[in-house]
Ligand code: ADP
C-alpha cells in the first residue's frame with residue numbers, strides 16, 4: 001500500500017479544484033498572525049512538517065486565544081468552554097494543547113468565594129445582607145461596636161470568640177449574622193450559618209447513615225459557625241449533649257469562633273437547655289452554657305421589631 005500522503009498528492013494533482021481550495025486554506029492558515037508567530041519561533045520546522053500538522057494549525061487558528069474573541073465566559077466560542085489553545089514543540093512534533101483561559105480562572109475563583117458563605121435554609125435577604133446597610137441606631141450600637149472589632153481583628157487572623165446576640169424577635173439579629181458572614185467572605189473565611197431547628201432536623205435525619213459524622217465534622221470545622229435562633233428546639237438531650245455539646249467542645253479546643261442569635265439571654269437559655277424530655281438536667285445545661293461563653297462574647301440587642309415595617 002502506498003503511503004497515504006503520496007496517494008493524496010497524486011489524487012490532488014488530478015483534481016485541480018481541490019488543489020486550489022487546499023492551497024487557499026493553507027495560505028489562510030499560514031498567514032494567520034498567531035500561526036505566523038509560532039512558525040517564526042520555530043524555524044526548524046520544514047515545509048513537510050508544516051504540511052503534516054496543518055490540521056492542528058488550523059484548529060489553533062480557529063480558536064479564540066485567552067478570550068481575544070469572546071465578550072465573556074458565557075459567550076466563549078471555543079471547542080472546550082473556557083480553554084484556550086497553546087502550540088508547543090514536542091521533539092519534532094507540533095503539539096496542540098489547551099489551558100484554562102483568564103475568564104475561566106476568574107469564574108472559578110468567584111465560585112470558590114461564593115462557597116465561603118454556606119448557609120442552610122436562609123432567606124435571600126439574609127444571604128445578601130450588608131454591613132454597610134445596617135442602620136446604626138442606639139439600639140444596635142454595642143452590637144455593631146463588637147462586630148467592627150471582630151472584623152478588625154479578623155484582618156490578622158480569625159478571633160477565637162464570636163458573639164452571642166440576644167434580644168427580642170424581629171430586631172435584626174439574623175440580618176446582622178448574614179452581614180458579618182458577607183464581610184468574612186471578603187477576607188476568605190468560610191462561614192456556615194444555620195437556623196437551629198433545621199440543624200436539629202438535618203442531624204437527626206442523617207443519624208445512623210454514612211453522612212452523620214461528615215455533617216458533624218462540617219459544623220466542627222467551618223472557620224466560622226453561626227447558629228441562628230438557638231433556644232426552644234433543644235428538647236432532645238441527645239442532640240444537646242452529643243451534637244451541640246461536641247461541636248462546641250471541638251471549636252472551643254481549636255479556638256474557632258461561634259456566633260449565635262437567640263431570643264433568650266444565657267440564663268433563660270440555660271433553663272431551656274435543662275428541660276428536655278428526660279426531665280430537668282441542670283448540670284448538663286450548665287456545661288453547654290460554659291462552652292457558649294468560651295466561644296462567644298454576649299451582646300444584648302434591643303430595638304423595634306422590623307418585621308412590622
Ligand atoms: P431577628 O433575627 O432579630 O428576629 P431579623 O434579622 O430576621 O430579626 O430581621 C427582621 C426583619 O428586618 C427581616 O426581614 C430583615 O431582613 C430586616 N432587617 C433587619 N435588619 C435590617 C437592616 N439593618 N437593614 C435592612 N433590613 C433589616
Ligand code: MG
Nearest residue numbers: 173174229261
Ligand atoms: Mg432571627
